[in-house]
Amino acid sequence: MQGTLYIALRPWPTLAVVAVLALLPLAAAAVDQPFYVVFATRVLIYALIASSLNLLIGYGGMVSFGHAAFVGAGAYTVAMLMPAGIVSAWLLWPAALLAGALLAFLIGAISLRTRGVYFIMITLAFAQMAYYLVLSLRVLGSDDGLTLGARPSLGLLDLNRDATFYYVALAILLAALLAMRALLNAPLGRALQGIRDNETRMEAIGFPTYRLKLLVFVVAGAAAGLGGGLLASLNGLVGPNLLNWTQSGLLMIMVILGGAGRLLGGALGAVVLLCAEEAIAEHTIHWPLGIGVVLLAVVLFAPEGLSGLMRRHRAGT
Amino acid sequence: MSTPVLRVAGLQQRFGGVLAVDDVSLDLAEGELHALIGPNGAGKTTLIHLLSGALQPSAGTIALDGRDITRLSMHRRVRLGLARSYQITSVFPKFTVLENLSLALRGAGRPDDRERARVELDAIGLGDRGDQLAGALAHGERRQLELGLALATGARILLLDEPMAGMGPDEAERILGLIEALKGRRTILLVEHDMDAVFRLADRISTLVYGRLIASGAPDEIRRHPEVRRAYLGEEGAA
C-alpha cells in the first residue's frame, strides 16, 4: 500500500547518477589521475557502511555508537582468512558479512535490552572492547595490524585492476541500496519506522519490538561487515584504528550530514564528508577543524542534512 | 458466572515504599463493560499497565480465559486478544491515519490491506481522514484514532484509559457512541472520570482509592455506597 512512507524509485535521475558513476574511472584515466579511482572506490564502500548505519539510526531510531566494530569484524576476517589460503572473494566477502552479522547479534542481543542514552553508551562500550581486544592480540597484529598479500580473486574479474574493483564495489553498493529500499517498503520497514516513532505503542499493538530491532541490527551489522571486508581487500591492510570510537563517530557524521532517515542519506554523507576531507586536507593538516565546524553547522541549522535541504529546495519552501 | 474472561487475583504493585496497587482482585465477564473509577492517583492507570503487560506486578496473578498471563510480554497479550488505549494520545504522527490502522492490524496478526484498514477507519468515524498524517489531526480526532488503534487489533478485551480525556462535549459524545456500539460485543474495562458516561455505559463499576478496591458492583449499588461517596464527596456526602 502506498502512502507517505513509500520510497519511490525515480528511474531517470537514478539512471543519470549511475551513468555518471560508471563513467568516473574513464574520466579519471582521461585526466591521468588514476589515484582517484581508488579514492572513489573507498567512498563507495563507506557509502555502503554509512547506509547500513542510516538504517539503524535514521529508520530504526537506534543510535549505535559502535558501528565501527562490525566494520572491523569484517575487515579482520578477510585479513585473517587470506594468509590462511582463502583468496576467493566469493568466500571472503560472505565471510566478512557473516562476521559482521554474528558480532551484531551478540552485541545487539544485550544492548537492545537498554534504551536511549544507555543504548548509546553500551554500544560504545562493546565497540571499545572489540578495539582493545584487537589491539592486544598479536595474532591480530596488535598495534601494527595485518597486511594482506594481494587483492582477492573474483573469478574472471581481476580485482588488482583498480577500475575493475571500482565497478564491483559500485555494483555491490547499488544492490545494497535496492535491497534496503525493498526492506523499507516492506512490512518490516514500516514496523521498523513505527518502532522508531513510538516503540511503546508498537508493543501495545502486538509487535515483538525487541526481536524486530535485533533483526535489523544484525542486517546492518552484516552490511557493515561486508564493507569492512571490501575495505580490507581494497587497501591491502587492516589496523585497530578501524574500530576506534572516532571511526564510529565519523560514520554517524556521515549519516547526519547526508540526512538520517532518507534512503540515500548515508551514501550522500559519505561522499560529501570524504570528498571534503580530501579537499581540505590538501590545504591544511588541521582539516578536522573544518569537519567540526561543518558538523556543528549541520546539527544546529540543517538537522535534516543535505537530503533535507534538497527536499526543501525542491518543494519550493 | 462462567469462567471470567479476565481474572485478576491479589494484584500488587510496589514502587519503593509505596503500594500503588494494593491487593486488587477483579473478574471480567465476557461482553461486560466494567468501569473503573476513583480519585486521581488512585492507581487506575497503574492497574492498566499491569493488565496490559507494561509493568510486572510485585505480587498477584492475571488469567486470561483461565490461562496465567502474569509474566507474559505486552505484545503476546495483544495476540491473545488483550489490548489497551492510552490516556495520553500515543499514535504515529508521521504515518497517515490509514497507515496507523494498518500497523495495528498487522501487529495483531490480522490482514492489513487497504480495505480492512478502511473498515477500521469507518468504524471509528474518521472516514474522510484516511490519507491525512496523524500528526495533523485535531485533538478529538486523535483520540478517535487512539481508540481506533486498540480496536483494530481485534482484541476481545479492551482496556480503555480515559478515552474521553480532554474532549469537549461533542467529541466526548462521539467517543461515547463508539464505546456504546461495542457494548456486549467486546469485554471492556473502562477507566473514566466522567460520571455521566460511566453510569450510562457500565454494567458494573469498581472503585479504586489509594490502590485498594473499596467497592465493586452494579451502578446503583455504587451510587449509594457510603465509602465511594466518602472518597468522592468527603465525609458530609456519606449520609
Added chain:
Amino acid sequence: MSLIAEQLLNGLQLGLMLFLLAAGLTLVFGIMDMINLAHGSLYMIGAYLAAALTGASGSFLLGLAGAVVGTAMVGVALEMTLLRRLYRRSHLAQVLATFAVILIANEIVRMIWGNQPIMLNTPVALSGPAELGAFRYPAYRLVVIGAGLAIALLLGLLVAKTRAGMWVRAGASDREMAEVMGVDTRTLFTLVFALGAALCAVAGALLGPLLAVQVGMGENILILAFVVITIGGIGSIRGALLGSLLVGLVDTAGRAFLPFLFRQLFPATVASEAGPAVASMLIYMLMAAVLYFRPTGLFPARG
C-alpha cells in the same frame, strides 16, 4: 602485600579523579538531560592551562588555580553560546554537536601547542615518596587522593545540604516546576556547567604530572567517565562516586593482577596476551553486566 596496597591506592586515586569528571558529567546529564562529549576536552584544556601556567610562573598551585578559572570560563562560554541550544534536542544531535566540539578543540590545542606532549612536572616538594607505615607511596599521589576525597565530601555536602544543592536537585527532576517556583534555571544550568568544568580542570591539572598532557587525552578518560556514570546511574552523585571507585579499582587491579593470574592458570603463550587483553576490556564487561541486570544503572536519579 605492599604491592596490593600500592595497587589499591592507585585504584583509589584513579577512581577519585574519575569521580571529578563523572560528577560534572552526571550532573549535566541528570539536570539538563544532555550528553556532553566535550567534557573530555575541558579536562584536556585544564591540563594544558595548568602546564602552561605552571611553566610560566614556576608554581604548581598558581597553575592549578589558573587552570580552574580559565577552564571554567571556557566552559561558561561554551555553555552560553552552543550547549544551551542543545538542551531540547535529541541525544543524537547532542552527541554529534559535542563530538564536533572535540574535533575543533583538539585542533585548536594542536595549533597552539603542537602534537607532542608537553611537560607538567610534579611539584618539587611532593616528588619524593611518603612513608605509610611499612611501605612507601609517592607523596604526590597521596595528595591527589586527599584532594579527591576532600572535593567529593564538599560536593556531597553541597548537593545534599545547601540551598543551591536543593535547586540542583529540583532542576534535575522537573525543570518547569523549578522555574515556576522561581528558580532561575538558565543561570543555574550555566553555573552547574561551570562547576563541572572546574572539576575537570582540577582532574586535568592533578593528573597532568602522572599521565601525558597531550592532544587526545580527553577522549580516553571521557569514555571511562561515561562508563562510570552509566554504571552508577545517570544524575546521581552517589552513583558517580560509587561507579568511579568501582571502575578505578577494577581497572587498576585488573591491569596489575590479571596478567599474573592468567600466567598461573594458562600456558604462557596464551597468558601473555590474553591477560592484558582481558584487563583492558574488564571495565566494559563490568558495564555490560551491570546494564544487563539494571538497565538504568545502580542508582539512577531519574527513571
